[in-house]
Amino acid sequence: MHLNLLYKRVAAIFLISIFTVSSIIWPDLSYGWSADNNELQGVKIAAAKSSIEDKRQATRAKIEELKRKEKIEIKRLHQSQKKLEATKDDIEYCSVKLKSAKGKLSVFESQLNSLSYEQSISARRAGERIKQIYKGERISILHLIFAAQDINTFLDRVYYQQKLAAHDKELLQDLRVKTRKLASAKREIEYQKNTIVNTIGVMNQKKSQISSSINVSQYLINKLRTDRATYESAERELARQSDSITNMLGKKHKKPSVETTGGFIRPVSGIISSPFGWRRHPIFGSKSFHTGVDIAGRNRSPIRASNSGEVVFTGWYGGYGKVVIVNHGKYKGRETSTLYAHMSSTNVKVGQQISQGTVVGYEGSTGYSTGPHLHFEVRLDGKPSNPMNYMP
Known part of the structure; x- marks a missing residue:
């Protein structure tokens, strides 16, 4: 014993x-x-x-x-x-x-x-x-x-x-x-x-x-x-x-980039499982700043572009898993982009011009993830901003 x-x-x-x-x-x-x-x-x-x-x-x-x-x-x-x-x-x-x-x-x-x-x-x-x-x-x-x-x-x-x-x-x-x-x-x-x-x-x-x-x-x-x-x-x-x-x-x-007009839409339906801001990391257990929001949903649900713009990145991105980044140009005077992470697969290519609502990929659980969900970020001049301030 x-x-x-x-x-x-x-x-x-x-x-x-x-x-x-x-x-x-x-x-x-x-x-x-x-x-x-x-x-x-x-x-x-x-x-x-x-x-x-x-x-x-x-x-x-x-x-x-x-x-x-x-x-x-x-x-x-x-x-x-x-x-x-x-x-x-x-x-x-x-x-x-x-x-x-x-x-x-x-x-x-x-x-x-x-x-x-x-x-x-x-x-x-x-x-x-x-x-x-x-x-x-x-x-x-x-x-x-x-x-x-x-x-x-x-x-x-x-x-x-x-x-x-x-x-x-x-x-x-x-x-x-x-x-x-x-x-x-x-x-x-x-x-x-x-x-x-x-x-x-x-x-x-x-x-x-x-x-x-x-x-x-x-x-x-x-x-x-x-x-x-x-x-x-x-x-x-x-x-x-x-x-x-x-x-x-x-x-x-x-x-200089083109000024974006119009508002942003919700990229996928579902509940907010983890909000923007400080939180206890679900995997590492450490206190860290959550740079976006997690939207829980069904696996392989379509993810749509929150606004029109140019796809500037698609592929695997470390703990984010499979990612798509869309540059929307200037929004209210600031360089704006959105990031869609943990996808099961992507549906667009780098350099592609897309419209608001275009399916950019499908919900998944790649990277540091505990289950199917979308990690969605809005960045102004490269810095994270609360996505809830832009979505209806």
């Missing part, structure tokens, strides 16, 4: 590496450029900057997530290290107790051996005296009577022999009691010793598990730090590209 949890932790962190910097799709700013197509360049550069800023937001969110996971793992590592030190102290304490128990057992063994020897000698002596007193094989009552000078001497001899026999009996009884007590104490110490040995075994196993947990935590911390460094490097590169695009936008010079 413990190892399974460790493997799950490793697997969970390893999944982070699936979302590597290679998943950050750098917009191809050179595609479709031409010296006389300033509108296309301006729209593409502005769209690229917006796309890069989204990726910067996602990358920063991933960096914060890695920092959070690293902090959690460091805390887990410190807890494991404390547990390991406590377990080592417990093992050392038990080892001291085990050494003491072994010392006591050695003393008891020596004492039991001494008692056993003493008991053997006393039993042999007592046996010899008992034979002399009760069996009368060598010293008979008559012999004692005739050997004695008087009756008092005889009685004294009988008394002392009986006294010695009683002493031998008492000594043997005392030795048996001591032997039983020592044997009982020895069994208790042996039980304690075995308990301590088992406890040390369990603690060593626990120590091994904690050491494994520490190794896993250290591996994960190093992995998280490596991943974070990779994302931080990617974020710096994104920032560099964003600054570069900002400089490019500042240097753009646009040729």
Whole structure:
């Protein structure tokens, strides 16, 4: 169970590496450029900057997530290290107790051996005296009577022999009691010793598990730090590209274009599933600025040009998936274009002049998308503007 949890932790962190910097799709700013197509360049550069800023937001969110996971793992590592030190102290304490128990057992063994020897000698002596007193094989009552000078001497001899026999009996009884007590104490110490040995075994196993947990935590911390460094490097590169695009936008010079008349129409029917403005990104989970509106609808529903103009881009555009960009010229004094993203397929070509309502493509879920919908943008001088201000 413990190892399974460790493997799950490793697997969970390893999944982070699936979302590597290679998943950050750098917009191809050179595609479709031409010296006389300033509108296309301006729209593409502005769209690229917006796309890069989204990726910067996602990358920063991933960096914060890695920092959070690293902090959690460091805390887990410190807890494991404390547990390991406590377990080592417990093992050392038990080892001291085990050494003491072994010392006591050695003393008891020596004492039991001494008692056993003493008991053997006393039993042999007592046996010899008992034979002399009760069996009368060598010293008979008559012999004692005739050997004695008087009756008092005889009685004294009988008394002392009986006294010695009683002493031998008492000594043997005392030795048996001591032997039983020592044997009982020895069994208790042996039980304690075995308990301590088992406890040390369990603690060593626990120590091994904690050491494994520490190794896993250290591996994960190093992995998280490596991943974070990779994302931080990617974020710096994104920032560099964003600054570069900002400089490019500042240097753009646009040729005069025709003033667009009339209003814009809704490019596809359906509900607004995500409005213009700040939101939580549906895929990356980071807070980012939504540069258009998402209109949910059925897959492959026709998408119509919101106004007349010239198709300046059609094709795959990074996280936008399949895209069509239409330049509408000047609208209320500002260069205006519309962008239609996440299409399943496109229906127009670059350079094509189209009328309002022309089918430019079909609804889909290409690029960074969670389901069939149209991502629709209106840009004024290359900067996103709320499409709801122009549609009926």
